[in-house]
Amino acid sequence: MDEYLTEKEQWDRVTAWLRENGLWIVAGVIVGALGIGGWQWWQAHVDKVDADASEKYEQLQTDLGKGDRTGALMLMTDLERDYGSTPYVDQGRLSLARAYVESNELDKAVTALQAVISHTKDKQLALVSRIRLARVQIAQKKPDDALASLDGVDPGAFGALFHEVRGDAEFAKGSKAAALTEYRAAKTADIGSQGGGGDSALLDLKIADLTAAAPPPAAPATPAPAAAQNQAAK
DSSP states (O other): OGGGSOHHHHHHHHHHHHHHHHHHHHHHHHHHHHHHHHHHHHHHHHHHHHHHHHHHHHHHHHHHHHTOHHHHHHHHHHHHHHOTTSTHHHHHHHHHHHHHHHTTOHHHHHHHHHHHHHHOSOHHHHHHHHHHHHHHHHHTTOHHHHHHHHTTOOOGGGHHHHHHHHHHHHHHHTOHHHHHHHHHHHHHHHHTOSSOOOOHHHHHHHHHHHHHHSOOOOOOOOOOOHHHHHHHHO
């Protein structure tokens, strides 16, 4: 029936409604504005943290390239303390692990790789780190530790590499038959691999070497001629 009200009566209704509900409208506008402003502030904060972490990671790489291990370790400490939520912490640890391997500090490389496995949120990176860890442990002459690092984990797209490194660990133990089984499994997985395979030519060489060294299968026993059987019976 509003169409029958005078303009003054309609205005009175509007002002009355505003008096009753105006506070809530204003509050809603304020909350909405704060929400938008808060999100923009948070996004700017995240972008700045990421940019700062990236800068420190690049400097860490530069220090390692110059052989400044002390500077690199100080930057790694900064990354772990102030930028633990960024992926640059994982990448920094991997870079240090590589540097430790190159300088034959294998115990330190193991520690760095285990830290990646324990803390990373990237499942693929954790798998790659396990493969690298197992290879370092083989170099340490700890093949059983290498096998333990690869056990109980779904390798996903890295199935071929997991089998190959297991084969390397078995070979290091002197278990050539087990190594050959793992290498063949790696070859089978590599055929259907979507980028998680290794060096196919090297894998073929490993298989060929172990196949050539494997003893030939025993020939089945040949029955003695009937005449010889009769002579033996006498």
